[in-house]
Amino acid sequence: MSADRPAGTEGLRRRNAALVLRSLRQLGPATRAELAQRTALAKATVGVIVAGLEVAGAVAEIASGAESRTGARGRPGRPVALRGDSWVGLGLELNVDYVAAVVLDLAGEVRLSESRPVALDDGVEQALTDLVRQVAARCRAAGQELVGATVAVPGLVRGDNRTIAWAPNLGLEGPGLADLVAELLGVPVRVSNDANCAAYAESHHGAAVGAEHALYLTGTVGIGAGIVDRGELVRGAAGFAGEVGHMPIGDSAATCGCGRQGCWEASIGLHAVLAAVGMPELDSPLESAAAVAERAATDPDVRAVLTRVGEDVGLGIAMLAGVLDPEVVVLGGYFVPLGELVLGPARTALDRRLASAAQVRPELRLSTLGIQAAALGAAEQVFADVFAGELDLTSG
Numbered sequence: 001m002s003a004d005r006p007a008g009t010e011g012l013r014r015r016n017a018a019l020v021l022r023s024l025r026q027l028g029p030a031t032r033a034e035l036a037q038r039t040a041l042a043k044a045t046v047g048v049i050v051a052g053l054e055v056a057g058a059v060a061e062i063a064s065g066a067e068s069r070t071g072a073r074g075r076p077g078r079p080v081a082l083r084g085d086s087w088v089g090l091g092l093e094l095n096v097d098y099v100a101a102v103v104l105d106l107a108g109e110v111r112l113s114e115s116r117p118v119a120l121d122d123g124v125e126q127a128l129t130d131l132v133r134q135v136a137a138r139c140r141a142a143g144q145e146l147v148g149a150t151v152a153v154p155g156l157v158r159g160d161n162r163t164i165a166w167a168p169n170l171g172l173e174g175p176g177l178a179d180l181v182a183e184l185l186g187v188p189v190r191v192s193n194d195a196n197c198a199a200y201a202e203s204h205h206g207a208a209v210g211a212e213h214a215l216y217l218t219g220t221v222g223i224g225a226g227i228v229d230r231g232e233l234v235r236g237a238a239g240f241a242g243e244v245g246h247m248p249i250g251d252s253a254a255t256c257g258c259g260r261q262g263c264w265e266a267s268i269g270l271h272a273v274l275a276a277v278g279m280p281e282l283d284s285p286l287e288s289a290a291a292v293a294e295r296a297a298t299d300p301d302v303r304a305v306l307t308r309v310g311e312d313v314g315l316g317i318a319m320l321a322g323v324l325d326p327e328v329v330v331l332g333g334y335f336v337p338l339g340e341l342v343l344g345p346a347r348t349a350l351d352r353r354l355a356s357a358a359q360v361r362p363e364l365r366l367s368t369l370g371i372q373a374a375a376l377g378a379a380e381q382v383f384a385d386v387f388a389g390e391l392d393l394t395s396g
Contacts, residue, residue, distance in 0.1 A: 016041055017049045018389035021058070024082045025108060025387065029062055031077030050080055052394040057086035057145075058106060082107040087393060088139060089382025090149040091375040092128065092181070093194060096169045096221045098284055099127045100372050101135045103144070104379035106386075108205075112138060113372050117283040124170060125180065132184050147386065147393075148188040150378035151181055152197040154222045159239045161190040168258045169222050192381060194218060194374040195242050196233050198332055198367070199226020201377030207330045207365040215326040215362070217244075217317075218374075219333025220285050222257065223265035227324060244320060245269070250312040267312045270334045276305045286371055289334035296341055303341065310342040314349025321362050322355060332367035339366060 155167025199216035223245035250267025
C-alpha cells in the first residue's frame with residue numbers, strides 16, 4: 001500500500017474510504033490505528049470511515065486471540081475486516097458452447113461458481129438469461145446485495161464497456177447484451193473481453209499472482225490474450241488490445257470463424273484441434289481436451305497433432321514475447337488438460353524463435369482457475385470502482 005497516498009480534502013471522502021477498503025483487501029484485517037499507519041490517513045478520519053463502512057455492512061470488527069494495544073489509552077484496538085456476507089459482484093461469461101457465473105464477495109472469496117453447456121436447441125443468450133435468473137435468485141435468498149455485474153465475451157468491446165464491436169464466434173453486436181442483463185438484475189452491467197477478464201483473475205487469484213508482467217491466452221474456440229502490467233489490464237487506445245487470435249500464424253489455408261484464412265486460432269483453437277484429431281466436442285472445453293489427452297496416450301497420430309499445435313502456440317508466443325516481454329504466460333481453457341503435450345513443443349518452438357540469448361524466455365504456466373477464470377475476473381472487475389473510490393457503498 002506504500003504507493004497509495006491519502007486524498008486530504010473533504011471532497012475526496014470516497015477515495016479515502018476506498019484506500020481503507022484496498023488496505024483491508026490486500027493486507028488483511030487491522031485495527032483502526034494500524035489502518036491509519038498503512039494509509040497515512042489521520043486516526044480520526046479512519047474512525048469515521050470505518051464507522052460508515054460498518055453501517056453499510058462492508059466491514060466488521062472481529063475477535064482476535066489477543067486484542068492488540070497500540071500504546072494509546074483506553075480499550076484495546078479491535079481488528080476490522082471486510083465482510084463477505086453482504087456485498088457481492090456477479091461475473092458472467094458468454095461463450096460459444098458454454099455459459100458460466102461466479103459470485104465474488106467484497107473480501108475476495110468465491111460464494112458461487114457454476115458453468116453449463118449451451119444446449120443445441122437454445123441460443124447462447126437464452127442460456128445466459130436462464131443462468132442469470134437462477135444465480136440472482138440464490139443471491140437474494142442468501143441476503144447478498146449485488147454491486148453490479150460484468151459479462152465476459154470472446155470479442156472486441158468498445159471503451160464504454162457496454163458495446164460489443166465484433167464477436168465473430170457469437171454473432172453479437174451493440175449494447176443489447178448489457179441492456180438485457182441490466183434489465184434482469186437491476187444493477188449496473190458492463191461487458192468485457194473474456195481474455196482480459198481471465199487475465200485479471202489469474203493476476204489476482206491464480207497462476208500469475210506475484211508476476212508484474214503477465215500474458216494470458218484463452219483456450220476455447222477462439223484465442224485471445226489478456227495483458228496485465230503490475231496488476232492492471234493493458235487495453236490499448238480503443239480497448240481492443242490482445243486480439244491475437246487473428247494473427248497470421250499456423251496453417252495459411254485454415255478457415256477462421258472471422259471468414260479469413262490463416263488466423264492463429266484456426267490452427268490452435270479448440271474446434272481446429274478436434275477436427276484435426278477427428279473427435280467430437282463434449283459438454284465443455286475441458287472435457288473435450290481431457291478426452292483428446294486420454295487418446296493421445298495410445299495414439300501417435302493424436303500426439304503428432306498436439307505437437308504441431310504446441311509448435312504453433314510457441315511460435316505465436318515468441319512473437320508476442322518480442323513485443324510485450326512478459327515474465328509469465330498463462331495458458332487457460334482447453335490447454336490445461338493437455339498440459340505438457342502442448343507446453344513441451346511450445347517451449348521448444350519458443351526457444352528456437354527467440355531472437356537473442358539475452359532475451360529471457362517467459363515462464364509458461366497452466367491456468368489454475370478452470371473454465372470459470374473469465375467469470376471470476378469479470379466478478380473481480382465489478383469491485384474495481386469500489387476500490388478506486390468511484391462507487392460508494394455507504395451512500396445507500
